[in-house]
Amino acid sequence: MNSRTLTTTSWFSVLRLAIVLMLLCGGLYPLISTQLGQALFPEQAHGSLVYLHGEAVGSRLAAQSFSEPRYFHSRPSAADYDPTGVSGSNLAPSNPELRQRVARDAAALSHQENVPVEKLPVDLVTASGSGIDPHISPAAAELQAPRVAAARGLPMDQVRRIIAENTQAPFLGVFGPTYVNVLTLNVALDQAERINP
Structure with missing residues (x-):
C-alpha cells in the first residue's frame, strides 16, 4: 500500500x-x-406569548412602549423597545448625555405622576442592561396606580389587587428582585375592564 x-x-x-x-x-x-x-x-418554546381576546399582543420576555395614561408604562429602553436590537446605552453614570436624559425624563415623569422627583423609583428613569427588560419594581407600579385608576375609572383597590396578582416573587424566594411584568399587568387590566365595564 x-x-x-x-x-x-x-x-x-x-x-x-x-x-x-x-x-x-x-x-x-x-x-x-x-x-x-x-x-x-x-409556552417558552413559542416565545412566551401573551394573548388578549385570542390574539397575541406581545411576549412576556420583551418590553413594549406604553404611552396612554390608562396603561402602566415600562422603564426607558436604550434599544427603543426593539427586541432585535437588544443593547444598553453603554453610557457611564458620569456621562453628561445620560445625566441630561435622566433629568429630563425625571422632570416629565414627576409632572405626569404628580410626585416629587426624589420620590421616583430609579427603574422608571433608567434603562436596563438589555434595553428591553419587561419588568418594573412594585414601587414603580404603585406610583403609576393612581393615574391608571383615574384614566380607567377603576377603584384604586381593584388596581392594587391586579398589581399584586401580577407581582412575581424572587426565584426560590432569594434569587433576584420582586418585579411586575408590565405587559401582563396591562393585559389583566384590559380583561378586568372588559368583564366589569
Missing part, C-alpha cells in the same frame, strides 16, 4: 466523519432538542 492510497483512504474517512457529524449536530440534535423543548416547555 503506497502513500497515495493511504492519503485517499484518509480523505474518505475524514469526509465520512464530516458527513456523520453534520447529520448528527446539524440535523438530529436540533430536531430532538426542539421537539423536547416544545413537549416539555411549550
Whole structure:
C-alpha cells in the first residue's frame, strides 16, 4: 500500500466523519432538542406569548412602549423597545448625555405622576442592561396606580389587587428582585375592564 492510497483512504474517512457529524449536530440534535423543548416547555418554546381576546399582543420576555395614561408604562429602553436590537446605552453614570436624559425624563415623569422627583423609583428613569427588560419594581407600579385608576375609572383597590396578582416573587424566594411584568399587568387590566365595564 503506497502513500497515495493511504492519503485517499484518509480523505474518505475524514469526509465520512464530516458527513456523520453534520447529520448528527446539524440535523438530529436540533430536531430532538426542539421537539423536547416544545413537549416539555411549550409556552417558552413559542416565545412566551401573551394573548388578549385570542390574539397575541406581545411576549412576556420583551418590553413594549406604553404611552396612554390608562396603561402602566415600562422603564426607558436604550434599544427603543426593539427586541432585535437588544443593547444598553453603554453610557457611564458620569456621562453628561445620560445625566441630561435622566433629568429630563425625571422632570416629565414627576409632572405626569404628580410626585416629587426624589420620590421616583430609579427603574422608571433608567434603562436596563438589555434595553428591553419587561419588568418594573412594585414601587414603580404603585406610583403609576393612581393615574391608571383615574384614566380607567377603576377603584384604586381593584388596581392594587391586579398589581399584586401580577407581582412575581424572587426565584426560590432569594434569587433576584420582586418585579411586575408590565405587559401582563396591562393585559389583566384590559380583561378586568372588559368583564366589569
